[in-house]
Structures are given as C-alpha cells and as structure tokens.
Amino acid sequence: MTEQQSASALSRRDFIARSAAVAGGLGLGFHVPFDAAAQSAAASTPEVNAWVVIRPDETVVIRIARSEMGQGTLTGLAQPVAEELECDWSKVTTEYPTPGQSLARNRVWGNFSTGGSRGVRESQEYMRQGGAAARTMLVQAAANAWGVPASECRVEKGVISHPASGRSTSYGKVAEAASKIEPPKEVQLKDPKDWTIAGKSVPRLDTAEKLTGKQVYGMDLRLPGMLNAAIKDCPVFGGKVASYDAKAVEGMPGVKAVVRVGESAVAVVADTWWRAKTALDALPVTWDEGPNAKVSSETIMAMLKEGLEAKEAFVGNRNGDAAAAIAGAAKRVEAVYGYPFQNHATMEVMNATAVWTSDRCEVWTPTQNGEAALAAASEAAGLPALRCDVHKIHLGGGFGRRGAVHDWVRQVVAIAKEMPGTPIKLIWSREEDMVHGKYHPITQCKLVGGLDDRGNLVGVHMRISGQSILAGLLPQNLQNGRDPVTFQGLNPGGAEAAIGYTIPNVLIDHAMRNPHVPPGFWRGVNTNPNAIYLESFMDELAHAAGQDPLEFRRKLMANHPKHLGVLNAVAERAGWGKPMPAGHGRGIAQIMGFGSYTAAVAEVSVDDAGRLKIHRIVAATDPGHAVNPQQIEAQVEGSFVYGLSAALYGECTVADGRIVEQNFDSYPVMRLDEMPKVETIVMPSGGFWGGVGEPTIAVAAPAVLNAIFAATGKRVRQIPVKNADLRRA
Amino acid sequence: MPRLNVNGTVRDIEVEPDTPLLWVIREQIGLTGTKYGCGIAQCGACTVHIDGAAVRSCALPVSAVAEEQKIVTIEGLSPDGSHPVQKAWLALDVPQCGFCQPGMIMAASALLAQNPKPTEEQIRSEITNICRCGTYNRVLAGVKLAAEGGEAGRG
Numbered sequence: 001m002t003e004q005q006s007a008s009a010l011s012r013r014d015f016i017a018r019s020a021a022v023a024g025g026l027g028l029g030f031h032v033p034f035d036a037a038a039q040s041a042a043a044s045t046p047e048v049n050a051w052v053v054i055r056p057d058e059t060v061v062i063r064i065a066r067s068e069m070g071q072g073t074l075t076g077l078a079q080p081v082a083e084e085l086e087c088d089w090s091k092v093t094t095e096y097p098t099p100g101q102s103l104a105r106n107r108v109w110g111n112f113s114t115g116g117s118r119g120v121r122e123s124q125e126y127m128r129q130g131g132a133a134a135r136t137m138l139v140q141a142a143a144n145a146w147g148v149p150a151s152e153c154r155v156e157k158g159v160i161s162h163p164a165s166g167r168s169t170s171y172g173k174v175a176e177a178a179s180k181i182e183p184p185k186e187v188q189l190k191d192p193k194d195w196t197i198a199g200k201s202v203p204r205l206d207t208a209e210k211l212t213g214k215q216v217y218g219m220d221l222r223l224p225g226m227l228n229a230a231i232k233d234c235p236v237f238g239g240k241v242a243s244y245d246a247k248a249v250e251g252m253p254g255v256k257a258v259v260r261v262g263e264s265a266v267a268v269v270a271d272t273w274w275r276a277k278t279a280l281d282a283l284p285v286t287w288d289e290g291p292n293a294k295v296s297s298e299t300i301m302a303m304l305k306e307g308l309e310a311k312e313a314f315v316g317n318r319n320g321d322a323a324a325a326i327a328g329a330a331k332r333v334e335a336v337y338g339y340p341f342q343n344h345a346t347m348e349v350m351n352a353t354a355v356w357t358s359d360r361c362e363v364w365t366p367t368q369n370g371e372a373a374l375a376a377a378s379e380a381a382g383l384p385a386l387r388c389d390v391h392k393i394h395l396g397g398g399f400g401r402r403g404a405v406h407d408w409v410r411q412v413v414a415i416a417k418e419m420p421g422t423p424i425k426l427i428w429s430r431e432e433d434m435v436h437g438k439y440h441p442i443t444q445c446k447l448v449g450g451l452d453d454r455g456n457l458v459g460v461h462m463r464i465s466g467q468s469i470l471a472g473l474l475p476q477n478l479q480n481g482r483d484p485v486t487f488q489g490l491n492p493g494g495a496e497a498a499i500g501y502t503i504p505n506v507l508i509d510h511a512m513r514n515p516h517v518p519p520g521f522w523r524g525v526n527t528n529p530n531a532i533y534l535e536s537f538m539d540e541l542a543h544a545a546g547q548d549p550l551e552f553r554r555k556l557m558a559n560h561p562k563h564l565g566v567l568n569a570v571a572e573r574a575g576w577g578k579p580m581p582a583g584h585g586r587g588i589a590q591i592m593g594f595g596s597y598t599a600a601v602a603e604v605s606v607d608d609a610g611r612l613k614i615h616r617i618v619a620a621t622d623p624g625h626a627v628n629p630q631q632i633e634a635q636v637e638g639s640f641v642y643g644l645s646a647a648l649y650g651e652c653t654v655a656d657g658r659i660v661e662q663n664f665d666s667y668p669v670m671r672l673d674e675m676p677k678v679e680t681i682v683m684p685s686g687g688f689w690g691g692v693g694e695p696t697i698a699v700a701a702p703a704v705l706n707a708i709f710a711a712t713g714k715r716v717r718q719i720p721v722k723n724a725d726l727r728r729a
Numbered sequence: 730m731p732r733l734n735v736n737g738t739v740r741d742i743e744v745e746p747d748t749p750l751l752w753v754i755r756e757q758i759g760l761t762g763t764k765y766g767c768g769i770a771q772c773g774a775c776t777v778h779i780d781g782a783a784v785r786s787c788a789l790p791v792s793a794v795a796e797e798q799k800i801v802t803i804e805g806l807s808p809d810g811s812h813p814v815q816k817a818w819l820a821l822d823v824p825q826c827g828f829c830q831p832g833m834i835m836a837a838s839a840l841l842a843q844n845p846k847p848t849e850e851q852i853r854s855e856i857t858n859i860c861r862c863g864t865y866n867r868v869l870a871g872v873k874l875a876a877e878g879g880e881a882g883r884g
Contacts, residue, residue, distance in 0.1 A: 204824075211834060272752065273756065274756060275745075349765070430765075430766065638862045670863075
C-alpha cells in the first residue's frame, strides 16, 4: 500500500467514525460512497420528536441547534431537556442537526445563532417543551401497550412503571411506538425548584474526547480525495489583487492550482496544507491597495477625536438636562477614555471544508451560526439553500468571530467551485487570521460630570465617538442610522443591558465614525468599552467628591436592586474597605449585559518598576436561573482571562491601511503566570434568564483599572495598559 | 527516506526536510490531536514530547528529528485517557473549547515527568501555553491534582 492509499484508508475510517460523532443520527447529506454506512446505524431509530431520539440501547440523543465553542452550551441545553424528559442523565448524548435539515423542516430547530450569550436563555423554553412533549409521548406509548391510562403511569430516569399492575418498561423499548403518537398540544413545565438535573453542576458531556486528541475540530477534518488550500487576502481592507504569477509556484511540491478568490484574494491548492502555504508564501502577488492604504492609527484617532466634539450624535439615553446641570454644578469632572481595535484570536484559526458540484454544495465548518453559514455557502455556491448544507464542527473558540459573517466559508466555496467534486479544506494561517479579523470596534469616549457642593452627582454627559458594529456588519439593522448596540449597558431600561444608576440629568450619545477596518461582535461586545468608560468615570467622580467609590455608587443604585445585589456581594466577599499594604489597591465595577448582572472587585499591586500584578478577583453574577453553576464559574474565570488580556495587551494598530500585529508575539495575551485567583459568586435570583458567556468580560478591565488607580494614583484611560507607565509619580 | 518514531511506531516519511514536525504529524501521519495555533512556537497548541521533553512542533523542521528520538503525541500519551493529567483534567472539567488542551496536557505531563511535585510558582512559569477560553485556574488545579496522584473522583 502506498502512503497515499494508506492515508486515504485512514481518513476514510476516521471519517466514518467522526461523521457518526459529528453529525450523529442525522447523517451527512453529501453523497460520498460511505455516506449510507455512516447514516444507517442511527437512522434506523426514529426520533420521538425533533429534539429527542432514544435508541434501543437506551441512549438518549438530545439535539442542539446552538454551537459548542467552549461555553458549555451542549451540556447546558441538554440539562433542561433531560430534566423535562425524566431520562437517565448518564445515558445522554448530543448531536447537531444541520441548518439544511432545519430549513427542509420549516425551521423546526429554531434559531441556530450562538452569540449574545443567548444559547440557553433564548432556547430553553421551547427545548424544555420538546423534552416534556417527548416524555408525554413515551409514557403514552407504554400506557397504550398496557391498556392503562397514562395518568396511572410513572416515570423515573427513563423507566416507565405502572404501580397498580407492577409492570415496567423503558424509554428505549417504547421509543419507536412513541414516535407514532400525536404530540401533546400543551405541556406543563417543571417548577425550577423541583429540578434534579438542570440547575446542578453536572460534568460537561464533551470533556473526555478533548483529553485524548479525539475531538475533531474543523481544521482536523479529512475527506477522501481532499486537497488543502492556503489563502492570502489583500492586506489593506478594501484593496484588490492586481496580478500574480502562478507559474512561479506551479512546479512546487504538491501544488495543484492557484486560484483567484473574489476580487481581493488568491489561494494555492495543494495536496497538503503546509505545501499550499509554502507555495503561497512564494507566490509573487501585486496588490491594488486603493485609497485605504493612506489610513493609519493616527488618522483614525483624529477622526474619533473630532467626533467627541461634534454637534450631531445619536442619543442612547437622555433624562433631564445634563448640559444645564453640569453648567450649574459646584464641581466639574472631565475625562477622555479610549478602546482600540482587537482581534478575537480564537485558538483555532478560520477554516472550512467544502465540496461543490453543479447541483450540490456541502460545507463542514466551525460556526456560531449554522443558518448564516448556510446562507453564505448558498450565495457563494450559486445554488439554492436547499441544495446546500453546512455540517457544524466543534469550534476551537468563537468569541463572536464565527457568527455574523462567514467570509472564510465564502472563500472555501469559491475555491471548491473551481475544482468541482473535489473536497477542499481551507485553513488560514495565524497571520491571515490576525490581519483579516472582524475587530472589536474602536471608540473614544468623553465624559463630563457635575457634582453639587455636597458631592452628589447632578449630571453626566457621556459622548461615545467611533465605530458601529451594525453599520459595518448588518446595516439593515440600524434604526434610522442609529446603532442601538453601541449603548449596551447604558440603556435607560429593558431586560437586556440597562444602566444601573439613577442620575438626575444624563445624556449618553454616539457620534458614529466608521474607519475602514471591519468591525465585529467581540465577546462582551460594547459592554466592554462602556463598562470601562462608565465604571472608571464613576470612580473618578467618587474621588472628586471625596467619597468611597462603593458608597458613591450605592447612593445612585437604590432603584436598581439587582445591580446593587451583585455589587454588594463582591464588596462583602472581597473585604472592601479593609486596609491593604502600600502599593496595593482594590477596584470595583459592575454592569448589566446580556440579561445578567455582574460585578467584580480586583486586588492589584504595582511595584517600583511599574510592574502590575493582579492578585485576586472576586466576581458575582446573577443570571436569573443558573443551569450549571460549575460551568458558570468556568465562564466567569475565563472571562477574566479574555477581558484582562484585552485590558492589559489587546491592541491592533493600523499602518498603511493594514493591521500591524501578525501573531501572538506582537499580540500578546494573558498566560498562566499572570492569572489571578478568581473567586466566583453565582447568585441566581430567579424569575429571569440571563446569559453567562459574555457579561463578566466587561467588569474585568474597569475593576483592574480602578484598582491600579487605588494602588498608584494613576488613571489609565486608554487601554491596553501595556502602553501606560504605572510607576508612582 | 527519513523515519520517525511516533507513539512507538517507526514510520517512513516522504516530505520536504524543512516541513515542520507538526504538519508531518497532522498531514502525513494523520494524527490531528496535535494542533496548529500560531506556527511560531508561541502558543504551545502543537506541543509533543520528544524523548520526554515538551517540544513545540510547529517551528521544528522534521529534518531536525532523528529516528532514534521518541516522539509522543496526545494520542500516544496513554492507551485510554488514563494518564494522571488526563484523569485530573476529567475530574475538574478543565477544557472549554478544548483546542489548546492537547498541547496543555502534553506540557503538563512533561513538567510532572521532570518535576513530580512542582510548586505553584513552578507550574505558573513552566506552563506557558495559551488558552483563549481562559482555563488557566483549572489547569493549575489540574496539575496539582495530578501531582497528588490524580485519583480523585469526577464531579
């Protein structure tokens, strides 16, 4: 057997095993020879309903439309379904339906979008109903077989019994009969106080394979006959390919094709990715960089500074007359803050695999939104969506990069279209991933506040100047030109992201200034800068008023008990007010975002050389209902890594129209040596469903920035902190 | 033709000599548990053991590895996921997205092989792999648990 044949045999075996794991009982729509074998085992078991399949061996398959990217949504959504289903949790496994199957079934699985910390909170109700309906049908099937009323039957851990006659059976035995029963029109959901699976810190369902290398990520996929592609897009956003010399690399080892991708990119296709990348690096390309090549960080900053003083701005929150209140105040406080572009820097770079023929296109990719990926594939393929499908693969990180736009999916389909019938796997290099992100929007913020002669806050004007995510990504969602997402955490009310303070006179507005660097939703989105701006400025106001920052906040929070609840919890646990050694300081911050309330206290020290050490974080979150507390703790801990990496180091700069930072050597992130101890308080107050993947990110930076001030007297107003001199004056 | 000893099996390799070991492992040998993260030995997602030491395979040309040297990947760390580090990781539910975890586990297991009872400071300075989900606190706890025997029950 040649190496090529053995590789092919290996990949085929792997693929069969993996397709069962990845696509599960729904199988793969793509018609490769082994497709039927991959499908047959699971397809022989009919579903009880769209959410639940129970196999004869009692395995309970729960279908999840949202994507797993580390946040634990597979487990977190399976729990409430299993709760209502009354099945044996140890028998539960999960699978992804495909967006194509959902489309063909009138979107039976609802929204696939996995962003905005919405996974659990927006789908729990219909998924719990799905679990309850399946339970009703399974019990009815047993009751029918026994000729007894279903109301006389009981069920526990997947075992149905009829106490009056002493009979019992199991879900696996009645599942097929249950699948033929008319679904109930209404179901009663359990009271959360009666939960035994949901609300508990059960271990994740997807851990074991992540410890052995068996977990398949998009980058790991292998299909028979597959070729690999590496791509380079014009480094200046908006630029184009002028020309390239394919002949220079066509003879290089393994190279199969050099393909122009759209107006702006060129790809090399080879037998292996390394050979494709090697040839791509050697490919002479001339770019038509266009007018954006003149843009730099400095020109962008000038654009934003102009917006700070501009007359026209979109209003996000207005109450009273802030200008008059500030003008009449005994003391005026003013500060300008800023937040840079940042790359998501998922550990797994963008990638996808596609096969295109004139009548069908299939894509395998890590995506936060299967339906959006399907739409992108369909458009790029030139085929109706029902002739395409997307097979979701576990994400090696998402953080918002893999949700709203699927630029890499469009690319891979465009390449696959040039080679009909051949599976093409496109993997970006880390450098490509760094310079072609969808960046955290850049903003500046000018805050002006007024204090009366007793130190009471009488008015605040908060002017945000800068980039709108919606204008860049989803302009159809703007409201008369205004981007409501800009005001996350600053809204006057609502269940999503309301400000936690009652300020007598307030104006929060946005001068939209959109540089050419493409923005994206970045874990925490606009709560990140907004929490820095608001919570750092609250700290400044408190100091200007000669008051304790915690007490200053509390006075403004009487009408915001849930915001206040988490703030008090962290203050108490952290020992707010207790003396600290010289050079140490405590900072506090709170915000509401994604339907949840979060607060944090940070304890830091700064040595004589200006070196920062973050010693301890105390964080509290009130997400309403807590489906899996230990996974909420994991999300909160991780939020401090992501949020503090951003605060300390995160910065993508622009020179000659392109992103300067190319890899982790110039775009550093937090590592284990700097990781503070994180103490998490999960305090669900019930009655609402908030998200947990994102809200805590936002309090990480302001808690630390306020602690730096407490330790040094230095106020860092422009992140990242790495650019600031923290030595005490 | 160069030969490599990977997970106890010696294999012939047909590839340009400057190909990084990572891509030989992933694309020629077909073991995809070892990940590409950065290509410049910064993030550690590609960590394997060479003669017991943790090595970042993404920036190491395959020509620099001799046939006598024993390469171990995540797939070869234990027959069934029963290495003390893997057991500790399972007990603490360490991974989130999991992409960096093969490299993290290979770095942790190499550390413990050389220093069975590392101090917290040693763990913090020796494990320099990047995790963007932010599993560091559980990684730290996992290495400590593995060092204590790693026999704690799950959950």
